[in-house]
Amino acid sequence: MQRSMAYERHLNLEATELRLGLPGSDEAPEKTSTTPSARSNKRASPEISEESRSKGSSSLSSEVENCEGETAPPAKEQIVGWPPIRSYRKNCLQPRKNDRVDGAGMYVKVSVDGAPYLRKIDLKVYKSYPELLEALEDMFKLTIGEYSEKEGYNGSDFAPTYEDKDGDWMLVGDVPWDMFISTCKRLRIMRGSSEARGFGC
Amino acid sequence: MITNKKPRSSDTDSIFMKDDRTEMSEDDDRSPSPNSITHDSSPTRTYTTGSGPGTGPGSSSVPEYLAPCPDQVLENVLENVLLFLTSRKDRNAASLVCRSWYRVEALTRSDLFIGNCYAVSPKRATSRFTRIRSVTLKGRPRFADFNLMPPNWGAHLAPWVSAMALTYPWLEKVHLKRMSVTDDDLALLAESFSGFKELVLVCCDGFGTSGLAIVASRCRQLKVLDLIESEVSDDDVDWISYFPDTGTCLESLIFDCVECPIDFDALERLVANSPSLKKLRLNRHVSMGQLHRLMAQAPRLTHLGTGSFSPSEDVAQGEQGPDYVSAFAACKSIVCLSGFREIIPDYLPAINPVCANLTSLNFSYANVSAEHLKPIISNCHKLQIFWVLDSICDEGLQAVAATCKELRELRVFPFEAREDIEGPVSEVGLQAVSEGCRKLQSILYFCQRMTNAAVVAMSKNCPDLVVFRLCIMGRHRPDHVTGEPMDEGFGAIVMNCKKLTRLAVSGLLTDRAFAYIGKYGKIVRTLSVAFAGDSDMGLKYVLEGCPRLQKLEIRDSPFGDAALLSGLHHYYNMRFLWMSACNLSNQGCQQIAQALPRLVVEVIKHEDNLDMDENVDTLYMYRSLEGPRDDVPRFVSIL
Numbered sequence: 049m050q051r052s053m054a055y056e057r058h059l060n061l062e063a064t065e066l067r068l069g070l071p072g073s074d075e076a077p078e079k080t081s082t083t084p085s086a087r088s089n090k091r092a093s094p095e096i097s098e099e100s101r102s103k104g105s106s107s108l109s110s111e112v113e114n115c116e117g118e119t120a121p122p123a124k125e126q127i128v129g130w131p132p133i134r135s136y137r138k139n140c141l142q143p144r145k146n147d148r149v150d151g152a153g154m155y156v157k158v159s160v161d162g163a164p165y166l167r168k169i170d171l172k173v174y175k176s177y178p179e180l181l182e183a184l185e186d187m188f189k190l191t192i193g194e195y196s197e198k199e200g201y202n203g204s205d206f207a208p209t210y211e212d213k214d215g216d217w218m219l220v221g222d223v224p225w226d227m228f229i230s231t232c233k234r235l236r237i238m239r240g241s242s243e244a245r246g247f248g249c
Numbered sequence: 250m251i252t253n254k255k256p257r258s259s260d261t262d263s264i265f266m267k268d269d270r271t272e273m274s275e276d277d278d279r280s281p282s283p284n285s286i287t288h289d290s291s292p293t294r295t296y297t298t299g300s301g302p303g304t305g306p307g308s309s310s311v312p313e314y315l316a317p318c319p320d321q322v323l324e325n326v327l328e329n330v331l332l333f334l335t336s337r338k339d340r341n342a343a344s345l346v347c348r349s350w351y352r353v354e355a356l357t358r359s360d361l362f363i364g365n366c367y368a369v370s371p372k373r374a375t376s377r378f379t380r381i382r383s384v385t386l387k388g389r390p391r392f393a394d395f396n397l398m399p400p401n402w403g404a405h406l407a408p409w410v411s412a413m414a415l416t417y418p419w420l421e422k423v424h425l426k427r428m429s430v431t432d433d434d435l436a437l438l439a440e441s442f443s444g445f446k447e448l449v450l451v452c453c454d455g456f457g458t459s460g461l462a463i464v465a466s467r468c469r470q471l472k473v474l475d476l477i478e479s480e481v482s483d484d485d486v487d488w489i490s491y492f493p494d495t496g497t498c499l500e501s502l503i504f505d506c507v508e509c510p511i512d513f514d515a516l517e518r519l520v521a522n523s524p525s526l527k528k529l530r531l532n533r534h535v536s537m538g539q540l541h542r543l544m545a546q547a548p549r550l551t552h553l554g555t556g557s558f559s560p561s562e563d564v565a566q567g568e569q570g571p572d573y574v575s576a577f578a579a580c581k582s583i584v585c586l587s588g589f590r591e592i593i594p595d596y597l598p599a600i601n602p603v604c605a606n607l608t609s610l611n612f613s614y615a616n617v618s619a620e621h622l623k624p625i626i627s628n629c630h631k632l633q634i635f636w637v638l639d640s641i642c643d644e645g646l647q648a649v650a651a652t653c654k655e656l657r658e659l660r661v662f663p664f665e666a667r668e669d670i671e672g673p674v675s676e677v678g679l680q681a682v683s684e685g686c687r688k689l690q691s692i693l694y695f696c697q698r699m700t701n702a703a704v705v706a707m708s709k710n711c712p713d714l715v716v717f718r719l720c721i722m723g724r725h726r727p728d729h730v731t732g733e734p735m736d737e738g739f740g741a742i743v744m745n746c747k748k749l750t751r752l753a754v755s756g757l758l759t760d761r762a763f764a765y766i767g768k769y770g771k772i773v774r775t776l777s778v779a780f781a782g783d784s785d786m787g788l789k790y791v792l793e794g795c796p797r798l799q800k801l802e803i804r805d806s807p808f809g810d811a812a813l814l815s816g817l818h819h820y821y822n823m824r825f826l827w828m829s830a831c832n833l834s835n836q837g838c839q840q841i842a843q844a845l846p847r848l849v850v851e852v853i854k855h856e857d858n859l860d861m862d863e864n865v866d867t868l869y870m871y872r873s874l875e876g877p878r879d880d881v882p883r884f885v886s887i888l
Contacts, residue, residue, distance in 0.1 A: 129395030129804075130779070131695060131722040133666040134452075136478060136506065140533075140590065140614055141638070141664055 142226075156232055160188050160206075161239035171229055177221055184208060184237065192237070195221045207238045327353040337362050356380060363387065364824050366404055366428065367849065368873045371412030383422035383447075384413065390827050390869060391777075392802050393427065394452060397829055397867070398853060401882050406434045414441035422447035422473075429453070432460035432484075439467035447473035457482035458509055465491040472525070475503040483509035490515035494522065501528035505554045505588060510534040520546045527582075530554025533590035536561035541571040548579050555588030558596060558615075573599035587611030587636075594621040604628035611636040613662045619645035627652050636660040639674040639695065646678030650685025658691040658716075668723045672697025676704075676730075683707035691716035698729040699756060704738030708745040717742050718753035724780040724805075727757040734758055740765030743773070750797075753777035763787035767794025778803040785812035792816035802827040810837025813868075817844055821872050829853075829867040835888075838865055842888035849873045850888040851881075 154171040167187060174180040181192050193203035200219055201207040208220040212231040220228070220235070331354055334340050344354040359382040363369060366388045375381075388404025406428050413420055420442045430453050438445065445468045458481060464474065465488055489511050492499075497519070504511075511534060520526060520543050527550060531540065535556030544550070560570060573596060577583070583603045592615040607629050612622075613636040622645045626632075632653045637645070639661055649656070659682060661674060674696050680703040682689070689711040699721050707714070719739075727734055735756035743749060743766050750772055754762065758781035766773065767790035774797050782788070788808040791798065792815050801823065809832035820826065820841070835852065842850040853867040877887040 127724070127805075129392070129397045130724070131663065131666050131668070131720055132392075132395045132779070133663065133695075134394050134478065135396065136480070137613075137662065138666055141616070141666075 154229065156210075156234050158184065158187075158235040158237070160190070160237040163188065169235075171232060176225055177228075181208060181220070184235075188237065190237070197222075205239050208235060209238055210235045324349060324353050328357055331357040335360070359383060361385065365871050365873075366409065367875070367878050368824075368871060370875045371409045373874060375412045375416040379416065380419075381413075381417050382419060383424070384409075384417075384420065385424040385426075386428060387426045388429070389427035389452075390802065390825055391427075392804065392827055392829065397804065398869075399855065399882075399884055401429075402853070402885065403878065403880055403882070404428045405880060406430045410434050410437050410441075414438075418442065419444060421445060422449075424449040424451075425453055426451040427453065429455040430460070431455050432457060432463070435460035436463045439463050442468075444470050446470050449473065449475040449477070450479045451475075451477045452479060454480040457484040458486040458488045458507075459484040461488040462486045462491040465489070466493070469493065470498060472498050473501040474499070475501055476506055477503060478506050481507045481509065487512045487515060489519055492519050492522075494518070496522045496524075498525055499523040500525045501552075502526065503528060503530040503554065505530040505532050505556075505590075507532045513539050517542060517546065523547075526550065528552035528585075530587060531556035533557045533588075537573065537596060538571060541573060541576050544576045544580055549582055550580055551582045552585040552609075553580070553583055553588070554611075555586065557591040558589045559591045559593040560596075574602060578602035581606075583607070585609040585611075585634075589615035589617075592617065594618070597621055597625055600625065601628060605630065607632055609634040612641075613638055613660065616640045616664060618642070619648065623648045629653060631655055633657045636662070638662050638664045639672070640664045642673040643675055643678040643681070646674060647681040647685075650681040653686060654688070656682075656686040656689055659686070659689065660693040661695055662693075663695040663722065666695075666722070668697075670697065672722070676700040676702070679703045680706050683710040687711060688713060690714060693718040693720075693753075695720045695722060697722055698726065699735065699738070700728045700730045701733060701735060701738035701741075702728075702730070704735070705741040708738075708741040712746060713748060714742070714746040715748050716751040717746065717749060718751070718777070719755055720753065721756040725757045734762070736762040736765065740769070743769040749773060751775040754781055755779060756781075759783050760787040760790065763790040767791050770795050772797050774798065775800040776802070778806055780805045782806045782808060785809055785815075788812035789815045792819055796822075798822075799824045801825075803829070803831060805830040807832055810834055810840070813837050813841060817841070820845055820848055820870070823872070825869065825871040827867070827869050828865075831865075831868075833865040833868055834863045835865060836863070838868055838870075839888050841870070847872055847874070849877060852886050852888060854884045854886075 155168045156171055157166050157168055159166045169183065169187070171180070174183065177195070185192055190206050191204045192206050192208055193201040195201055209217050210220055210228070210232045211234045212218055213233060217236070223231075327350060331340075331343060334343060334354075334357075337360070340354055340358055344351045355377050356379065358378050359380060361374065361378055361381045361383065362385045363374065364387050366386050386406070386409060389398065389402060392398065393402065404427060406425065414437055418441070421444055423438065423445075424447075428450075430450065435456055438448075448464060448468075448471070461474075461476075461481070464471070499519075502519075502523075509532075511532065513535065516531075516535075517539075520529065526547050529543070529547060529550055530552065531543070531554050533556055535543075537556075537558060537560050539561070540556050540558070544553075577600055580603065584606055586600060586603065586607055586609070589612060594617050597617065601624075604625060605628055608631055610629065610632055611634075616638060617640060619641050622637075622641045626645075626648050629635075630652060633655050635649060635653065635656060635658070637649075637660070641648075646661070649659070661678070663672075674694075675698050676696075679694060679696070679699065682692075683703070683706050687710060689707075690713050692707075692711075692714070693716075696719075699719065704719065707717075721735070728738070735754075736759055739752075739754050739758070739762050743752065749770065752766070752770065752773055752775070754766075754777070760783045763782060763786070766776070770776075770791075771794075773795050776791065776795070776798060778801075785808055787806070788803070789812050791801070792812070796819075798819065799822070804827075808828065813828075813833060814837065816826070838850055838852060842848065848870055849872075850868070850870045852865050853869060855866050881887060
């Protein structure tokens with residue numbers, strides 16, 4: 049019980065901290081050598097997930113809940129060979145991105161409202177949202193602002209959005225990084241407070 | 250093991266016994282009269298394959314031939330009868346009748362099954378059985394799959410293939426599980442057996458695409474090349490192109506576990522040149538467009554592994570692709586579907602035409618939701634085997650339960666194999682399956698939370714259960730509704746499922762659960778235990794109560810030397826015992842080794858803990874006719 053209290057305290061601090069991207073997403077602790085690196089950051093203990101989850105949540109929001117608990121240390125240390133899944137199967141389901149055969153990278157077009165031409169970036173190069181957003185800020189010489197789950201991007205005129213596999217335009221940062229990587233088709237950095245705010249409601 | 254009996258010295262003697270018929274005391278009641286010879290010999294003479302004296306009708310003339318005759322006749326008859334015996338158990342029983350039967354059985358056995366490659370040496374096996382056509386060998390214990398054993402522990406194919414190359418020139422089939430196979434082994438195999446037909450490698454490693462290339466090019470009679478969950482290293486050899494251009498007799502080609510890319514053109518040519526091909530399971534480097542082309546070449550496939558099931562990168566979004574539905578509709582014989590390695594769920598409806606005939610469907614690499622699954626599964630009325638990811642959630646399992654009334658085997662794997670998440674499947678899914686799939690025989694279910702009630706329900710609703718493997722991934726998790734240990738649930742399973750032979754337990758379990766298993770699990774042969782039990786009593790209950798126990802694997806449970814000693818009466822009847830991270834000491838294991846000389850007691854140390862302290866990290870022990878093996882790595886000591 050004490051451990052979960054510690055998590056809650058820890059969690060609150062992280063949740064109120066102002067930073068880009070999802071809380072804790074730039075912390076990539078290598079817990080043990082047995083964890084698959086792609087998803088080792090998600091560490092919410094069951095107690096926290098239950099408490100912070102709203103009733104009847106969809107699986108999407110539950111993913112977000114998990115991400116909020118990311119910075120908390122693991123509830124239990126990763127045990128070798130547990131659960132008993134062959135590593136072949138684990139690796140197939142949570143593939144490391146550099147296993148892709150084509151080697152061609154995952155280039156997507158990036159447009160910025162008001163800019164004369166588009167750019168392309170290789171999403172594979174980045175491991176998390178903060179890295180990606182920093183690179184975008186660098187490339188286009190702009191400031192994107194702080195992500196918050198409730199209000200989208202605060203603090204600037206720009207909001208990063210992306211088109212997913214279904215053709216919908218989504219706010220960058222809502223879904224876990226791996227899901228974003230596999231569904232993002234192109235990026236658009238939207239400009240103008242009213243449009244950017246549109247994502248916040 | 251070749252025989253069921255305890256390894257006694259007479260066992261080994263009989264192998265080297267000469268053909269001295271006068272010592273066959275068991276045959277004494279049969280008096281060698283001329284009448285019996287003339288009656289017996291003529292009808293059998295036409296069919297005998299034996300080549301001893303006294304098979305001719307002239308047996309009445311010379312008295313000194315009388316003594317060997319009935320035995321020879323008997324053996325000839327036996328040979329012809331025993332040829333029909335295929336069951337291993339029956340053959341083992343027959344070989345115990347008398348020495349004559351032992352010898353004849355050995356001559357007529359064509360399938361050699363060795364459940365533990367260290368239980369008997371290649372030399373001993375090949376000396377006793379001289380006319381083998383098919384060999385099955387199993388090596389490492391199962392827990393080695395989960396990184397619980399350092400690599401290079403053993404189970405090398407090399408000594409076996411060397412011995413067989415000398416004694417079995419007509420060998421046709423080799424089935425291996427958890428063996429270390431090198432490219433050289435494969436080369437020797439390909440060169441030594443001109444009629445070689447079938448190679449099946451399950452959970453094997455140590456070889457690469459160069460070994461496969463040799464098999465492909467040399468084994469001209471090859472019908473089956475099945476690589477299942479094996480690790481194949483990429484030697485940059487395009488092994489597919491080594492199959493003969495002129496055509497093959499391939500009936501089955503399974504390579505879905507091979508991680509290296511293949512030359513698609515070579516594969517397409519191969520499929521076109523293999524008119525008998527019925528089973529084809531592609532690896533994830535084959536895209537949907539390529540799959541489409543292959544299906545056009547092989548419309549008579551019965552088993553298909555679809556590869557990635559997503560389009561290759563250069564197909565633009567929204568472009569009109571090939572008509573996948575028609576492709577599946579044209580393959581009217583498909584009964585088994587797998588693959589879907591990188592599935593784009595939008596393409597899933599393409600398989601609809603074959604759903605009604607499917608008896609086996611493997612979605613265990615496909616991250617699909619309940620919504621994706623429902624329209625597909627609702628057509629699969631004949632489904633008997635279903636492997637799936639928990640991404641379908643309880644809702645998806647309910648859909649399975651609603652339609653798949655013929656289901657015999659269900660495996661639900663976790664998309665995220667971790668302990669500390671909510672988990673999409675639970676007792677709700679298990680309950681639904683138990684109510685809808687009454688004919689269920691085998692279940693493997695990974696979940697984060699479970700209740701005794703659901704497990705009890707399954708024990709009552711599914712009386713045909715033979716295999717029950719429940720993995721509650723959070724260690725020591727109780728029933729999440731009542732807070733009770735999971736004892737009652739597993740107790741109900743052993744109590745109510747009268748056909749149960751394989752059980753894997755999990756969750757919070759006290760000694761009580763093991764008391765139930767010992768009391769009711771009378772035909773349990775395989776038991777897997779992890780993070781369970783309170784004291785030595787737990788293990789004692791099982792070792793004293795389960796007379797059919799053959800394979801026992803335990804990890805991280807508080808069982809010590811006293812418990813280990815309570816199984817002395819039984820260890821010769823078992824294939825193996827594995828205990829890791831329990832409370833065993835060197836002393837306790839020594840006692841076992843001394844008490845049971847035909848048991849090989851291996852103490853395996855983890856690589857980073859090689860100093861000999863009193864605690865035993867891992868104990869792996871097994872009966873053997875050979876004593877300590879000679880290929881022991883430095884982290885293993887044999888007591």
